[in-house]
Amino acid sequence: MTAIENAIRKAMAAAGRLQNDLAIRDRIERANGALNGQIDVFGVMAHLNLPLIFRPLEGLLGAFMSEPVPGVLVTTKRPLSVQRFTAAHELGHFYLKHRPSLDDDSILRRSPFAASKNTNLQEVEADAFAASFLLPQWLALFHCKRHGWTKPDLPHPRIVYQLSLRAGTSYSATCWTLARYNLISRSDAKRLADIEPKRIKKGILGDVEPTAYYGDVWELSEADRGEVLHGGPNDLFVMRLEENAGAGYLWRVDELTPDAFAVREDVREVTGEENAGGPVVRRIVAQSVRQQQGTIRMTEARPWQPGSVINDYTLDVDLNGPEVAGWSRAERRFRLEAA
Numbered sequence: 196m197t198a199i200e201n202a203i204r205k206a207m208a209a210a211g212r213l214q215n216d217l218a219i220r221d222r223i224e225r226a227n228g229a230l231n232g233q234i235d236v237f238g239v240m241a242h243l244n245l246p247l248i249f250r251p252l253e254g255l256l257g258a259f260m261s262e263p264v265p266g267v268l269v270t271t272k273r274p275l276s277v278q279r280f281t282a283a284h285e286l287g288h289f290y291l292k293h294r295p296s297l298d299d300d301s302i303l304r305r306s307p308f309a310a311s312k313n314t315n316l317q318e319v320e321a322d323a324f325a326a327s328f329l330l331p332q333w334l335a336l337f338h339c340k341r342h343g344w345t346k347p348d349l350p351h352p353r354i355v356y357q358l359s360l361r362a363g364t365s366y367s368a369t370c371w372t373l374a375r376y377n378l379i380s381r382s383d384a385k386r387l388a389d390i391e392p393k394r395i396k397k398g399i400l401g402d403v404e405p406t407a408y409y410g411d412v413w414e415l416s417e418a419d420r421g422e423v424l425h426g427g428p429n430d431l432f433v434m435r436l437e438e439n440a441g442a443g444y445l446w447r448v449d450e451l452t453p454d455a456f457a458v459r460e461d462v463r464e465v466t467g468e469e470n471a472g473g474p475v476v477r478r479i480v481a482q483s484v485r486q487q488q489g490t491i492r493m494t495e496a497r498p499w500q501p502g503s504v505i506n507d508y509t510l511d512v513d514l515n516g517p518e519v520a521g522w523s524r525a526e527r528r529f530r531l532e533a534a
């Protein structure tokens with residue numbers, strides 16, 4: 196075995212050990228009620244008493260310091276998925292008892308499970324730790340099972356992108372991590388990682404032009420019920436719901452909080468066969484218009500009979516986006532609960 200492969204295995208085993216110690220898998224798989232399908236890396240750092248501070252860093256994504264006491268800095272200038280990867284990388288340096296490290300965005304450009312000969316082994320370990328800590332194999336399989344994605348579905352950019360949103364991992368790290376678990380081939384991972392997320396978002400949105408392409412595009416389904424989705428203030432939600440239009444039942448977006456979402460598209464999809472009177476598929480694209488923690492609620496009812504609700508679709512969303520300067524939201528919660 197090469198030194199690099201050895202380092203990768205050591206780091207992945209360490210990430211698994213830390214998850215076991217904290218019973219993270221149990222908590223996700225046996226969630227009652229609101230399911231959080233992501234590894235709460237900031238919460239783990241608070242739990243380990245490893246200080247984590249967000250700052251608008253120049254030229255750096257993050258840093259690990261060991262003197263006088265261990266501590267981590269992470270930039271405020273990147274999206275949440277990059278902040279999570281950087282924090283997990285620094286957590287790897289801490290957990291594997293590494294020397295202090297200043298990390299720039301080369302940690303995003305390289306594949307976390309392949310290193311060139313001149314890469315520092317400490318960095319190889321921290322990358323492999325981060326990727327497998329945020330997306331362990333069981334979590335990838337958990338989301339696949341929940342959404343009905345099978346192995347032949349995985350080499351598709353839209354599926355990998357949707358998986359990365361549910362797991363809170365970056366799209367390219369998700370590609371490489373799936374390849375590491377042999378869920379996709381290495382050549383598929385390379386092909387997928389070369390596709391820009393912007394192109395994937397365009398493909399999902401079709402005619403809808405978002406206000407900005409830095410928002411994510413969630414394709415929602417029945418499988419998302421009961422899960423809390425963590426996203427950003429400009430994210431778009433594409434809902435496709437079967438509608439009993441023939442019997443007069445129509446979906447409508449309930450405005451729980453006025454002006455929280457803008458409906459960007461609302462159409463009935465045309466199916467091949469003409470089945471007048473049968474169910475049709477209604478496609479609604481809603482865009483968040485601000486930072487918020489809220490609920491998307493839709494009901495299917497006869498417009499002239501408000502009490503005739505035969506179906507509803509409710510989803511909790513946390514659209515706070517990136518962490519801002521100071522402690523993480525998880526740490527502030529943790530301190531409040533401990534006080």
Ligand SMILES: [Zn+2]
Binds near residue numbers: 288318
């Ligand atoms: Zn590093």
